[in-house]
Amino acid sequence: MSVTNETLLERVRNTADHAAWGEFFAIYEPLLLNYVRGRVRDRSLGWNDHDVQDVVQEIFIKLYRTLPDFHLDHGRGRFRTWLYRITVNAILDRVPGRKSADKVAADNLASDNAAAPQRRRPKVHDEGQVDLRNLAGGAGEPDLDWANGYRQAVLDAVLPQIQAEVAATNPNKWESFARHGLQNRPAAEVAAELGINANLVYQNTARVLELVRRRCLECYDEELSEA
Amino acid sequence: MSSCPAEHELAALAHGERASEEIESHVRVCAACQQHLSDVQTALTHLRVAVSRSHAPAAPTPALAPSLRPSFVGKYFIAGTLAEHSDRAVYRGAHHLLDQEVVLSLARERWTADVATRATVAAESRKLLALRHEAVAKVLDYDLVDDRPYTIEEFVRGPGLDRIVESRKVDWIDAVNWIGRLAAGAAAVRAAGLDLPQLDAQHARLNDKNSPQLVGLAEAWLVNRVLPLIADSNGITAQPTKAGSTTASSATGDDVRQLAQLFGELIRLPAGPVTITSQALETAGVSRRIAAALARALAPASDGGAKSAAELAEQLERLASAQSWLRRLFG
Incomplete structure (x- = not known):
């Protein structure tokens, strides 16, 4: 896994950087698969692994289309929060009748340990330009499962990199x-x-x-x- | 101690060990050092949890593992795997210039030899690419990457009929309309001199207009036209494709049989290789006025049924119109 001066999130903005996307998949795909499956399990949605894979594919298509225009601005929100909202929206998109029962669906899908109340979420196709200021107030904040999963995914990627670099010298x-x-x-x-x-x-x-x-x-x- | 200690000097405290009295006294009154210590301790806690999870035994329900696949094939971004076969992989993808998602079928074997045949096949692919019918998913591209042929077909976003069959019984009028449209699509493919995928529930999806489309035409062409040539060129005996996967529907009469079977699945007629009778249709809720004519259209050609997908499409369209007319007349 290469480490350059450019961060991974900057590199994947270049859709021609295939290696960056390979790394991106390696880190985030396990997180997304496990999180989506965890969220829909026990929620009586009747999904199977095919549905879970389908939702994760939807998420990656959205990321491929939106990341080139994505600018990280810590003053407005973190990447993990943005990715969380895209993930939750992708799940909601697949719930039948969600347009008429949006809030119910959102409540059902919110983690039991989520502290923040659900609030109106942006339209799916607005996600690429989602206003991260909406996230700063606490609404739409990732639940603990997401935060832990995200951290785990990042550390699973980072620790072997650092180990290889440090142990070599x-x-x-x-x-x-x-x-x-x-x-x-x-x-x-x-x-x-x-x-x-x-x-x-x-x-x-x-x-x-x-x-x-x-x-x-x-x-x-x-x-x-x-x- | 006037200035704050260096990070490594705080390390002992961060690990719950004793530091020098001078350092401990400083930290007791220094908010910045207390914050720093707290940050380090939080980071260490996260790290230890992450490492213990990484080494934890597998959960009873194993995590969904991402498959090994490229992130790009040629100019196409690969978002996930739809199917894996011994001779090909089928991916879901996108292209930054195309406003639609695609299904990419990629041969596993390289096709290095036989340049002339490769050119012939590329020329043949043009009729596949030229085919346009509202009930057939568009084939968008045929090319090779690292000498491995691949096809690109539009991804139809709606549910597959297989999922619909699993979840509910379809109203028979919808089923007549859907099978009629699929038959028209199949007829267009035949008219273009192309092979069809199996005309089953796995190879039909409802698009965003709730209209069915045949999918898998590009993959069927790769399987039936290109992969045998690669196997031949590489001196490999082509393996027969497993039932249920994408194979050619060999005869036009077979198209009608498969579509009739799919109709039966949609309205949940009793399973089995039975001829669809008007009684069975009536039991499944089909209007008595229509059942006999519908059973005749779906019967084997030898029993007076439609002889081709085109003929079936015509007959079903007539029946759908008649039903619509009867409905207007009698309510």
């Missing part, structure tokens, strides 16, 4: 982070295992963590410090 640095940062083992114990001092374990952990946080934010618009 300084295996101890990665090992310090893995054992101390990820496995939460005492610095002194890790230091003894790696034959380095505890201060260096702290330094290594802090630096790799910073690298991970920066990569998540710059490439995938994911702020790892957010709850």
Whole structure:
């Protein structure tokens, strides 16, 4: 997986960048498949995996058509929120009779742990130009399942990248982070295992963590410090 | 300590370990450091959860796995897989210049040899591309990418008749109209000298005007015309295509039989290779005035039924008009 100065979200705006789209699929397709299936499960919609795949395909077609004009503006909303709304709208589009019972459908599909009340959502074909200011007030905010799934998808992509980069130049640095940062083992114990001092374990952990946080934010618009 | 400690100096506290008294005293009174510590701890918590989930045993219901597929084939964006076969893959896609979605059928084998035949096939594809009928999904392109032939057909967004058959019984008047239109589409394909896909519920979809369209013509052509040539060129014995997948409907009489069967599925006649009788139609709710004529149209040609899709289309259109006239007359 290549990492360039351009972020993935900038690269997929170029529809000719096939490699970027390959990475985009690798990261977001599992998230979308699992989220859509999770949302429709137990909601008595009677969907099968074919329906779930169909909705995810709809989402990717929309992304392909809208991302070239998409400008990330953190002041107005995050990418994960925008993608969440496209996903929920794609689900609603497939619910029979949703036009007459839009709000009901939205309530049914909202996660049980969603804190924000449902509000009027933009028309599906407006999504490419969706006004992200609408999201800033809390309406349409992703539910916890989405937030967790999104973070998981990003970290599943980022951690192997960072591991490969760091371990290639300084295996101890990665090992310090893995054992101390990820496995939460005492610095002194890790230091003894790696034959380095505890201060260096702290330094290594802090630096790799910073690298991970920066990569998540710059490439995938994911702020790892957010709850 | 006047200035804030470096990040690694806060690391011990972030991990719940003790730091020097000087650092701990500073953090107790420094809001910025407390915020920073909180951020680091949140990030670490997320990371640990993510890593534990990544290594967690598979859930009882396995996650839907994305299939391995290209993100583009030639100039076409690939949004997902519709079907996988041993000799071809069928994808749903889009093109940034086309205002419609497409179905892309891509041969798995490369076709490197036999340049002359490739050119002949490309020329033959023109009649496929030229075919226009409201009841047939348009074929938009035929080309090769990395020596692998592919076809492009418009994606009909509505539900397949297979899904409709699963979910409900179709009103018999709708069924007469739909089968009549599909028969007209099939007749147009035959008139162009092209093979048809199986005339079954999987190869018909309702478009946004609630009108049925035959789908899979491009794939059928790839399967029946191109893939055998590739197999031949590569010295491979072509495998017979499995029943239910896209194969040619070989004879015009067979078209009528398949359409009659599809009609029976739509109105939920008892399953089985039976001749459709007027009694069966009446039991399924067909008007007595129409049932006999409808049964005759859908009967095998040897029993006086339609001899071709074109003839069936004509007869069903007449019946639909008659029904409409009777309805106006008698309510």
